[in-house]
Amino acid sequence: MESPKTPNAIRHASPEKTAAILDGAMRVFLEQGYAGTTMDRIAAAAGVSKPTVYSYFHDKEGLFNALMEQMVREKQWAKFPQDFVLSTQESSKVVLRRLANDILDNCMNNSEQITFIRLVIGESGRFPELGRAFVQHVEKPIQEALTHYLASCPNLNLRDPTASARMFMGTLIYLIITHEMLHGQDIVPMERDRLIDHLIYILHLSEKNPDTQQINKCL
Amino acid sequence: MESPKTPNAIRHASPEKTAAILDGAMRVFLEQGYAGTTMDRIAAAAGVSKPTVYSYFHDKEGLFNALMEQMVREKQWAKFPQDFVLSTQESSKVVLRRLANDILDNCMNNSEQITFIRLVIGESGRFPELGRAFVQHVEKPIQEALTHYLASCPNLNLRDPTASARMFMGTLIYLIITHEMLHGQDIVPMERDRLIDHLIYILHLSEKNPDTQQINKCL
DNA sequence: GTCTATAATTTGATAGAC
DNA sequence: GTCTATCAAATTATAGAC
Numbered sequence: 426m427e428s429p430k431t432p433n434a435i436r437h438a439s440p441e442k443t444a445a446i447l448d449g450a451m452r453v454f455l456e457q458g459y460a461g462t463t464m465d466r467i468a469a470a471a472g473v474s475k476p477t478v479y480s481y482f483h484d485k486e487g488l489f490n491a492l493m494e495q496m497v498r499e500k501q502w503a504k505f506p507q508d509f510v511l512s513t514q515e516s517s518k519v520v521l522r523r524l525a526n527d528i529l530d531n532c533m534n535n536s537e538q539i540t541f542i543r544l545v546i547g548e549s550g551r552f553p554e555l556g557r558a559f560v561q562h563v564e565k566p567i568q569e570a571l572t573h574y575l576a577s578c579p580n581l582n583l584r585d586p587t588a589s590a591r592m593f594m595g596t597l598i599y600l601i602i603t604h605e606m607l608h609g610q611d612i613v614p615m616e617r618d619r620l621i622d623h624l625i626y627i628l629h630l631s632e633k634n635p636d637t638q639q640i641n642k643c644l
Numbered sequence: 645m646e647s648p649k650t651p652n653a654i655r656h657a658s659p660e661k662t663a664a665i666l667d668g669a670m671r672v673f674l675e676q677g678y679a680g681t682t683m684d685r686i687a688a689a690a691g692v693s694k695p696t697v698y699s700y701f702h703d704k705e706g707l708f709n710a711l712m713e714q715m716v717r718e719k720q721w722a723k724f725p726q727d728f729v730l731s732t733q734e735s736s737k738v739v740l741r742r743l744a745n746d747i748l749d750n751c752m753n754n755s756e757q758i759t760f761i762r763l764v765i766g767e768s769g770r771f772p773e774l775g776r777a778f779v780q781h782v783e784k785p786i787q788e789a790l791t792h793y794l795a796s797c798p799n800l801n802l803r804d805p806t807a808s809a810r811m812f813m814g815t816l817i818y819l820i821i822t823h824e825m826l827h828g829q830d831i832v833p834m835e836r837d838r839l840i841d842h843l844i845y846i847l848h849l850s851e852k853n854p855d856t857q858q859i860n861k862c863l
Numbered sequence: 864g865t866c867t868a869t870a871a872t873t874t875g876a877t878a879g880a881c
Numbered sequence: 882g883t884c885t886a887t888c889a890a891a892t893t894a895t896a897g898a899c
Binding site: 438439442473474475476477480 | 866867
């Protein structure tokens with residue numbers, strides 16, 4: 426409560442060492458999980474001694490919380506809502522496809538991002554606030570921006586934009602989980618473009634735009 | 645390879661103790677994760693001594709693998725494909741709603757199931773085969789049964805039943821993840837019935853059944 | 864402020880009694 | 882087959898030198 430800028434960190438600390446410790450801790454925690462990580466390895470990865478780590482962070486749990494809070498906030502999640510900035514000049518199909526590709530690009534073949542999300546899910550049992558922070562700062566902003574876009578889009582005629590946004594997100598996240606997190610690409614294969622095509626198609630089934638209107642729907 | 649019935653278990657072992665150890669290990673691993681679990685606690689939870697644990701399983705990793713293989717196989721996942729057994733006598737809306745409710749019932753307010761899936765995701769980085777086994781024995785059978793149902797359903801007129809099945813599963817799993825695994829019910833609230841209604845609605849948008857045909861679609 | 868060295872405990876795994 | 886007792890290594894955290 427006294428140092429709101431750097432919670433769990435000791436006052437008068439050098440910003441360079443703080444960053445070095447957080448960076449080293451990030452690498453080890455991502456690789457080994459919370460319980461599998463030792464303070465010795467964090468100190469070695471950070472290039473400092475173990476007492477230095479303890480002088481900057483009260484204990485292992487405090488370091489983990491500080492690190493995770495920073496990662497949840499500072500990851501480039503904020504870029505996704507900006508997929509909609511040009512939305513008035515582009516068709517909804519273009520905008521939604523760009524968002525889907527950006528979300529998948531952010532995770533597919535990006536082992537660090539996958540490992541981070543795996544850590545959040547894996548530790549959210551013993552660190553419930555970590556899970557909540559992820560939903561608050563990552564999932565909710567994207568859901569809200571997408572819902573707002575779907576609701577305000579002129580040609581789409583969606584009955585429930587909020588549920589549609591959950592469906593859109595869930596379909597993509599499920600692909601990431603089965604293929605990347607659980608290594609099931611070869612067990613339940615699915616082309617990402619095929620899944621995106623399907624989502625775009627589904628979201629335009631009730632389209633009332635004069636251009637593509639009602640043509641192949643009535644017969 | 646020599647004892648295919650109980651892999652990682654030593655020969656001539658009493659089935660009762662094997663079950664007791666697996667049961668105790670399950671409780672501790674679910675609560676503490678892999679690295680957070682000690683063989684002492686497993687022995688205590690199983691009501692046997694530590695050397696007994698080691699006489700039944702070669703080491704911690706072998707015990708974990710044996711336990712997880714059993715859990716992935718023996719959970720009551722197989723019940724979901726049976727949601728389709730009466731499918732020819734019921735409307736697709738009834739069948740799909742029952743499946744969605746069964747999937748959500750299996751996880752919502754079921755902390756053991758949630759903890760198990762969290763463990764699978766959390767440890768699939770260091771135990772890739774665990775992730776693959778989960779996809780193979782849990783996700784794939786449900787996906788295939790649902791895809792087959794969607795493709796063979798008379799009234800539904802889906803362009804891509806396979807992608808539709810992924811969308812259906814993903815929408816539900818995403819709700820489970822955000823609400824249950826990440827504790828975000830209050831951050832991104834969503835009524836489960838509203839989400840199910842949306843899925844049913846979406847999957848029937850291309851319906852060509854004479855009963856509910858084309859009425860509110862053309863205008 | 865940062866280090867070396869170490870305390871106090873816990874860990875995975877085993878020897879040997881019965 | 883199962884236990885008590887124990888090992889060697891690793892772990893969190895700190896005392897004290899500089």
